[in-house]
Amino acid sequence: MDAKIIQLGEYRYVEEGSGEPLVILHGLFGALSNFQEARKHFSKKFRVLTPFLPIYELPLRKTSANNIAEHIKGFVDALQLEKVHLLGNSLGGHVGLIFTKNNLDRVASLTLTASSGLYENAFGNSFPRREDKEYIRNKVAITFFDPSWATDELVDECFEAVNDRNKVLRILSIAKSAIRHNMEKDLPDMNVPVCLIWGKNDIVTPPDVAESFLKGFPDADLFWIDKCGHAPMMEHPEEFNVILDEWYTRRGIGN
Numbered sequence: 001m002d003a004k005i006i007q008l009g010e011y012r013y014v015e016e017g018s019g020e021p022l023v024i025l026h027g028l029f030g031a032l033s034n035f036q037e038a039r040k041h042f043s044k045k046f047r048v049l050t051p052f053l054p055i056y057e058l059p060l061r062k063t064s065a066n067n068i069a070e071h072i073k074g075f076v077d078a079l080q081l082e083k084v085h086l087l088g089n090s091l092g093g094h095v096g097l098i099f100t101k102n103n104l105d106r107v108a109s110l111t112l113t114a115s116s117g118l119y120e121n122a123f124g125n126s127f128p129r130r131e132d133k134e135y136i137r138n139k140v141a142i143t144f145f146d147p148s149w150a151t152d153e154l155v156d157e158c159f160e161a162v163n164d165r166n167k168v169l170r171i172l173s174i175a176k177s178a179i180r181h182n183m184e185k186d187l188p189d190m191n192v193p194v195c196l197i198w199g200k201n202d203i204v205t206p207p208d209v210a211e212s213f214l215k216g217f218p219d220a221d222l223f224w225i226d227k228c229g230h231a232p233m234m235e236h237p238e239e240f241n242v243i244l245d246e247w248y249t250r251r252g253i254g255n
Contacts, residue, residue: 112195225239
């Protein structure tokens, strides 16, 4: 699904469809293409806005999950959006959580899929053997239940990123900031409708993380996708879209 990239000041994003605004937030190693099928599906009933997260653009000392959430606040302000629906994967979910905490009155709903914010078993504090492409390939493969999703293109992108000093320093800075910024104590105050969609076989943010989110939020529903890892919207896009679409309908969202 090709879409024109829009530049508005410091913000770069893709816009599709019309209706209530749905802001999609990709992960640390994610891209707009990760949500390709979701964007196509939900642009039929929402104004789908997919901003590029400034993972490599912020000054190193400001490269953190919190400052990326501030960037999204600026993006929402720049588009003069009063309320938004948020959909985030992995780091994008964490950014959505921080945005929700700081701007509760501007969030109509929050959907998290394999979100960090409580616990994440990612690369850790360093990238040992980052010069070894097979090591990187194996790390990418465990993101998915089906390792065939670790395509040469995806592996090459990750390999290039972790072997670029400027990029790897920012990746580590964000990862460390996400670990430090645990959101458990904040969840009870986030009184908005929350949809949790989780892969049963996610080993990066395991199933018990989803259960903890469910217990922490005042108003949340949890849905499982079998034979699925850390990127449900990629591995099982049709099932993901049906789950979220039915949840929106049941909650009277986007009708």
